[in-house]
Amino acid sequence: MSFTWKRTILVVAAASGLLFGCATSQKIQVVQPGDHNLSCDAIKAELAKLDKAEADIESKKGVTGTNVAGALFWLPGLAYTYYDAGEATRLVNDRRSAMTTLYNSKNCTP
Secondary structure: OOHHHHHHHHHHHHHHHHHHOOOOOOOOOOOOOOHHHOOHHHHHHHHHHHHHHHHHHHHHOOOOHHHHHHHHHOHHHHHHHHHHHHHHHHHHHHHHHHHHHHHHHOOOOO
């Protein structure tokens, strides 16, 4: 194998490592099967899970090893991490809105 091929393989491997090293956030479905069957307590539990999920998402936007590496070596990776976190936050907020609407429609008490 020539030097050029070895270098190309090394560059591709390094770029792949940085790409797959981006911090991604778990995405949730806004409306899930069986939502309408949830009890008031189950809706409250789902809202608590959403609060935890949002905190997890926000933690990925801070100064983390992945974000520092992204800023130093691969700026598009850092930008993607923030975009991905924003998308995940939007889905959490949409799910929270759907759960709150369901909670209110069932006349649940706080």
